[in-house]
Structure formats: structure tokens, C-alpha cells
Amino acid sequence: MSHSNTTDFTNPSTFILLGIPGLEAAHVWISIPFCTMYIIAMMGNFTILFIVKMEPSLHAPMYYFLCMLAIADLVLSTSTLPKTLSIFWFNSREIDFSACLTQMYFIHCVSMMESGIFVAMALDRYVAICDPLRHSTILTSPVVAKIGLAIVLRGSMIVLPFPFLVRQWPYCRTNIIPHTYCEHMAVANLACADVRVSSYYGLFMAFFMSSLDLFFIALSYTQILRVIFSLPTKDARLKTFGTCVSHICVISASYIPAFFSFITLRFSHNVPLHFHILIANLYLLVPPLLNPIIYGVRTKQIRDRLLRLFTIKGPKVFSWCSGSHTQLHAKPSSLNH
Template structure:
């Protein structure tokens, strides 16, 4: 009997997502902020895409990259939240192994695309401020399309080994994931073999993809700030800096939660599991909700078109 049970459990066909361990009784209440964040993310990012599509004056590099960011936000949010809500509302905890690995792939792949898009937007701001006369000739539509395609190809190819390697590992310890979604490190913990290859590759992706993007953004903004502070008047400096404010806020909204979650995971062993999982999920979804709000409030062109849209609807 024990051999039979062991055989049945080896390489299970499904994983069990616990949601927020220890807070199962409060899942319905916990679902309210996540559902609200998801609704804002969907509505806000669709609005950004609609406004940019309808307004010819916004058909430029900055707004094309913004559309990439909005599309990424939609995909990541939709990859995570519906299953999360089904756990919170209907206790639907089972997930097929293939579906789990697919969700894991989309979460990491699209997050990598977002990181690359933020780097591309930093390039756009660098050219617009440091070499404004050549902005339209350097960042032409074909160049923007090639940059966007490069970001997508880089992420899809670099993240692809995650599910391919995870598919190879035998799973015989447990099939329970103490989270409401599948991520790389959580799946690796279920394997009953040496997964150091996947762990080292995960570190490679962190440093050579996200790390390179952060370095590129830092170098770009170092040059941007040098150019801004060399401008003759304070008003000119503030006005030029204002063109970067929304992008800077989005960068902080993306990287600070990711960094905080990583630090908490590495060094927060004494933190309660339910608190860790709850905060990690908030951090994962927060940027996708904040991005359209930041650009809608802080970017005058989008704010004006948005006000015009609601004004026309009201009249």
C-alpha cells in the first residue's frame, strides 16, 4: 500500500495552491483588495491603450513603449488574479502541472519584458533630453518596433528554460505550494532532486537580465540629470525634469516592490508565512495597478485626452 501511494504521488498531475496559508478563514475578505487592484489594473491599462490608439498626437516612441508596458500589465495580472480569486472564493486549489508551469512562465517572462520596456523608455528619455534635435531620426517607428521585438525575444528565450527544466525534475516531497500562484522558486522547492542548475540559472537571469536593465536605466538617468542640471534656468530644469517624472515613478513602483519581496524572501525567515505571502502578492500586483494611474495623473498629454474623453461623454 505504501509503495502504491508513493508511486501515485511521484510526479503528480496536479499541484495544490494554498492561497494565503494560515488565513484561509479570511480569504473572502482578503480577496477584496486583490479584486480591486485587478479591476483598476484592467480598466486603467485598457484606457491607456485606447487613448494612445485614438489620439494621433500620441503616436510616438514614448507612448508606444507605454503601450507595451500596459499590455504587459494586462497579461501578468490576468495570469495571476483569476486563479487567485477562484482559490479565495471557491477553494479551487488544484492546478494542473502544465498549467502551473505555463503560469510560472508567463509571470517571469512578462515581468522580464516589463523590465526591458522600462529600459527602452529610459533610452527614449535620454535621446529626447540629451539629443532632442535627433530624437525623431534616431527613434523612428521601425527602430522602436525592433527594440520592442528584441525585448520580447530576449525575455521569451531567456525564461524558456524555467519551465523546461522544471518539467524534468521528479516531484515526490509534496505537491503543495503555499502561495496562490506558481513561481519559479516555489516550484523548485517541491522537487526531490538536486535543482542547483535551475537555481543558478535563476540567479543568472536576475543579474544578467534585470541587473543589466537596472544598470542601463541608472546610466541613462545619470546622463539625463547631468544634461538637466546644465540647463540655464531653474524653470527650464524643472520643466525638463517633469518630462521624466512619470517614468521615474513607474521605475520605482516596479523595482522597489520586487526588491523588497526578494529581500523579505532571503532574510525574512522569522516573518510569519502568511504575512510574507500576503505582502509578496501585494508587491507582485501593485505595479500593474499603479502604472496607468501614474501615467494618467502625471502625463499631461494623457491626462488632457482622458479629461476630454469624459467631458465628451458627459455632454
């Protein structure tokens, strides 16, 4: 029997995603907020991309980095939620082995890219506030493009060992993953091999790389705060700090759920499995949902452009309706003459 199991799962063609074990009866109800958050995230991030593209005054480094973040959010949420919803709605639990590895790669790769984007945004704020006269000469379009390329290459290369390690291991236990998506350690734990290398590399990536990014962000904001507190008036200090609030809120919305999910998954063994999985889903859904809302509310240029879109359309519709109304009333009088 054991030999049969080994031959069955040494090279599994598919994995089975269970969704949220223990909450199967509530899958349909859980899908409602998940789907709502996904739709809002898609609409919000596409709106950010549209506004930045259509408004020439927003063609600046800060908004280019914001567009990179919006694209990363779209890829991150789309790589997981459609499959999660198919599990909840249609009980479609099978996922191809290669598709599983691809999903795993994109989740961790894009998460690492987002961390790099936050560092780039902190650099932009640092130059804009600490050396404003040289901002346009330091962060030129070619420099921004090179930074974006470096972010993509770093995220792509650092995460590359994950799918390669997972692919080469034998699977002789089961092909059932107690999760809604192919999370790295959830798949690695199914292998009949010593997966400590993968576990240690995951810890290195989560703590060392993320901590390094946070260090550079903190260093930038330390210099920014020094400049802000040296400004002569309170209004100037508040106005300058206000340009950084959106970035700080977005960083908090991204890092806090991610670290909380990572810590509870690895170190809180008394926490129920369904709680782990819910948190793991929320940390992939909440930042893409909040980022466009935070920037839409906090950034005056984006807020003004968005309001202008609605206020321009409104009068046009009203004038067309009133014009049509006048013509309807004018016709009978002309007929009488």
C-alpha cells in the same frame, strides 16, 4: 508506503494551491482589496491603450513603450489573480501540471519583459532630452518595433529554462504548493532532486539581468541630469525633469516591491510564510495598478485627452436633454395654434 508515494508524485497531473496558509479564514476579506486592485488595473491599462490608439498626437515612441508596458501589466496580473480569486471564493485549489508551468513561465517572462521596457523608456527619454533634434530620426517606428521584438525575445528566452527544469524533475514528496500561484521556487522545492541549478539560475536572472537593466537606466538618467542641470533657467530645468518623473515613479513602483519580495523570500527565514505570500502577490498587483495612474496624472497629453473624452460627452448629453425639454414645451403651443 514510500514506494506508493513515489509512484503517486513522480509525474503529478495536478498541483494543489493552498492560497495563503494561516490566513484561510480571512481569504474572502483579502479577496476584496485584491479584486478591487485588479479591476482598477484592468480599467486603467485598457484606458491607456484606448487613449494612445485614438489620439494621433500620442503616436510617438514614448507612448508606444507605454502601451507595451500596459499590455505587459494586463498579462502579468491576469496570469495570477483570476486563479487566486477562485481559491479565495470557491476553494478551487487544483491546477493542472501544464497549466502550473504555463503560469510560472508567463509570470517570470512578463516580469523580465517589463524590465526591458523600462530600459527602452529610459533610452527614449535620453534621446529626447540629450539629442532632441535627432529624436525622430533615431527612434523611428521600425526601430521601436525592433526594440519591442528584442524585449519580447529576451524575456521569452531567458525564462525558458524554468519550466523545462521543473518538468524533468521527479516529485515524490507532495503536490501541495503553499502559495496562491505557481511561483518558480515554490514548485521547485517540491522536487525530489537537487534543485540548486534552478535556484542559482533564478538568482542570476533576478540580480544580474535586473542589475544590468538598472545600470543602463541609471546611465541614461545620469546623462539626462547632466543636460538638465546645464539648462540656463530654473523653469526649463523643472519642465525638462518633469517629463522624466512619471518614468522614475513607475520604475520605483515596479522594482522596489519585486526586490523586497525576492529578498524576504530567500534571506529572511524568520518572516512568516503568509507575509511572504502577501508580498509576492502585491508585487504582481501594485505595479499594474499604479502605472496607468502615475502616467495618467503625470503625463499632460494623456490627462488632457482623458478630460476631453468626458467634457465632450457632457455637453452632448446636456444639449440633447435641453433640446428634448424645449420640444416638449413647444408641442402644446403648436397644438393651440
